[in-house]
Amino acid sequence: MSMKPLRVKLSVQPSRGLVDEKFTVLVHNLLPGFQLTIHALHQCEDGHSWEAFAHYTADATGTVNVSEDPSLDGTYSGVEQMGLLWSLRPVPGSKPGLRMRKMNVQTPMMVTISVYQGHQTEGFLDQVLLASVEVERWYMAPGVRRVLITESKLTATLFLPSGPGPFPGLLDLWGGGGKLVEYRAALLASHGIASMALDYLTPQMTKDTGRMVDNDYFETAYRVLEQHPQILGSRIAMLGLSFGTSFTLGMAAYSQVVKLSCAVCISGSHVQPIGSSVEQIMTYFQGKAYKTRFDENNQVIWRDLMLPIPTDPSLKVDMGRLQCPLLLVVGEDDQNWPSSESAMDMKEMMERAGNSHLLTVLSYKNAGHLIEPPFMPFARASTFKTVSNPPTKVMALWGGELVAHSRAQEDAWRKTLVFLRENLYGGMKHGALFSNL
C-alpha cells in the first residue's frame, strides 16, 4: 500500500548525543502492519560509506520503536536499540579491511537515519524514501577542552572536562599501530576525567631522531598530568589497550615516579622482558614472529607470539608488586594478543602474592581484540600497518563475533567508567564536580 497520503514521521532523540549515549528511533504515522526498512548511513573521514539496516513491521498503532520492536532481518535482528550504529559495515563494493576510527574529535560523527518502504536489502539510493533525519554523535561533551601537549618532547593531547576542576587524571595508551588517537580520551573527559592521549610509537621526537621513546617518556607524561593545575595529582589512572597494556602494567609495577589510583588494561598482556625499553620489547616480540599464523583468508593471527605464557619471571611483569586496583578486559576470541591466557596467569600470580583482591577481570566470550567504546562498528579483521622500519601492511585478524563483541563493548565501557569513578573519586575530600557523568 502506498504511504503517500500520510506523513511518515521519523524522530531520533537525542539528535545530538555523545557517542556512548543511547538514542531512541521512532517512526509514526504508518499504516498498521506496514513493512519498512530503517537504514543508517555514515561517511567516515576517509570518505568510505558505512551502512546498517533493519526490517520492521508497524504495530497496530502505526508505530515502530527501535528500542522495543524486533528487527525481523537486516544487519541485525531482534530488539536492538543501538543496532543501527554497532552493525554499521562498509557498503557493498568498498575496499576490504576497513576500520572506522574518528581522528578529528572536534567535529561530530554524522549519521543519516532513513525510512524506506518495504523490506529492502540493497540499492537504497533508488528506493522510495519516506523520511530521513541526521544525527550527530560527539566525542567531546559541551565545555570539554582540547589542549595540545608538546612540552618535554611529548606528543600528546589533553582533554579537560568542562568546569573549573580540579579533576582526576588519566593517561590513555593505544596499541601497536601508533599515531595520536584522541577519541577515547575525549570521551573520558566528557565523563569528568582529565585524560591525556599519548603517542608513544610515532611521536614527533621519534620522527625527528629515528629513536623510539624510553620509559621515562611515560613518566614525563604522568608528571605533566600530576602537575597540571586543574588535575588532582593524587588521582591519576592509566588505561592501556593492546601494546598499551604492557606499559601500563610496567609503570604500575616498577616506576618510582608513577603512583596510580588504578589501572585498566584491555586486550593486553603482562608478558615482556622486564626492565626493557620500548624498542627492546618490540625486538623481543619480533623475535617470536615465526609463530605468526594465517587463517584461511590469509589474515594474520599474532596471538601465539607470546604463547605459551612464560614461567621465567624475567619475561613478565611481577604482578605481585601491583599496589593499585586493576581492571582487565579481555575478549576470549582475541586473535591478536593472548589476552585470556595472560589474564589467567596474572590472576594466578596475584593469588600467590596475596594481592588478588586488587584484580577484577571482565572476560567476554566471542569478543575480539578491539574492545572499543560502545556502539562503534565492529571489525573482525582490518588492514594494519606496523611501526617497524620499513612498515609492513597486513590484514590483521582481531577476532570476535559481531553481536557478542558489540555487547562486550557496551558492558565493558560501563564497568570501566564505574571502576574509574570508584577509584578516582572514592574517599575524595573535595566536593567532586561531577557533571553529566
Place this chain on the structure above:
Amino acid sequence: MDMKQHCVKLSVQPSRGLVDEKFTVLVQNLLPGFQLTIHALHQCEDGHSWEAFAHYTADATGTVNVSQDPSLGGTYSGVEPMGLLWNLRPVPGSKTGLRWRKMNVQTPMGVTISVYQGHQTEGFLDQVLLASVVVERWYMAPGVRRVPITEGGLTATLFLPSGPGPFPGLLDLWGWGGKLVEYRAALLASHGIASMALDYFIPQMTKETGRMVDIDYFETAYRVLEQHPQILGSSIAMLGLSFGVGVTLRMAVYSKGLKLSCAVCISGSHVQPIGGSVEQILTYFHGNAYKVRYDENNQVIWRDVMLPIPTDPSLKVDMGRLQCPLLLVVGEDDQNWPSSESAMDMREMMERAGNSHLLTVLSYKNAGHLIEPPFTPFTRASTFKTGTNPPTKVMALWGGELVAHSRAQEDAWRKTLVFLRENLYGGMKHGALFSNL
C-alpha cells in the same frame, strides 16, 4: 551541612538541544533538606554576561528536579522547567538596554549551569561551587544547511532542512532597523520548513545605490523560494514581525502572481498607505512621529504613531481580499506597535467581508512586542537604532511582563508551528519527509 564528602551530581539532558527544546535539570546525591542555588551563566556574542538563578531545597531522596520542584526564590519562583533560560538577564553592572540575539547561528549558545551551596543571590564567582555543566543550545538541527542568497539583488540566507526534500518554503521578515537576522529561519528549517531570512533594511543593494528597497524586492525573494529545486513552489508561507507584518499583509493581499499557503503576523499592523513604496510607508509613519510618547524612564513608546486605526480604507490593507489562512500573534502590552487594536480592526474587516474563517488571533495578556522563539530572554526595553538618516539611538519600550511574556513565547511558537504544518503540509500529495519535527 558540608557537602564536601559527597559527590554532588548535576545533569542537564539533553546537553546539546535545539533552542526550543526543553531540558531536564537534575541534581542528585544531596543531603535531604540541603539548600542550594542553581545558576545559569551565558556570555553572548557581544561579550556581555547574562545570568539566572533559583533557590531549591533537596527532597527526602536528596534530589532536586527543576522540572518538578519549585524554586523558592531567585530570578524566578515556582516550578519552571526552563526558567534558567528565559529568566536570563544581564549581570549586575552591565550597561543598560541590552537585548539578547544570536547572530551567528552556525555555533550553539553555550550556557553554564552550576550548583552552589546555600541560597545565594550574588557574588556567584566567590561562592562554593558544587557542580557545573556546559549545555549547548542550537538553532540549526543536524543536517540543516545554510545557503547565502545574493541572486536577484537579494541579501538573504536560506536554510534548508536536512534530507532530500522537497520542502515547503517560508519567507521570514523581521522588523525595521534590522540586519540579516537568521535565527528564526534557521529554527524553522530545523522543523522541516525551508526558510529564507531577508535583510531589507540596508541590504547590499541599498549600500551600493543608496536607494531603499521596494515591494519588488520582497516579490523577488518569494520567486527565489518558489523556483528553488528543493522547495515546493505551491507551499510557501510568509512570517513577519513588526514592520515585517505590513509587508507580509501587503503581499498576501495585493501582489500578483504570488499565492501564499498561509501567513503568520507577529506584533504588527495592517495600517499603511496602500500602493505606497516602502519609503512612502516610512514617510507616513514619520509624519506621525509627533505622537511618540515617553514613559517615566524616558523610554520611547511608539504605539500611538498608528493610532487611532484609520477608517480611511486607503490607509490600511483591505483584509477582506485575503485568500489564505492568517495567524495573528499579539501582545496586549505591546508598547511599540498597536498590535491589539490592529488585530481587532482586521477581524472586523474580515467579518464584514465574510473571510474571517481564515483568521486566528493569539492574544497574550501582559506580553510585549518582541515575541521571539521560546526561552529567549525577555527584554522590556532596549536600545534601538532608528532608520533615520542619520540614525538616532533611543531606548525603545517594547512592553510586557517577564513571566507572562515568556509563557506567550512558548505558547505562540508551538501554535505557530502547528499552524504552519497544517497549512503547508495539509493536502500535500507528496509523502512528506518529516524529520524530527
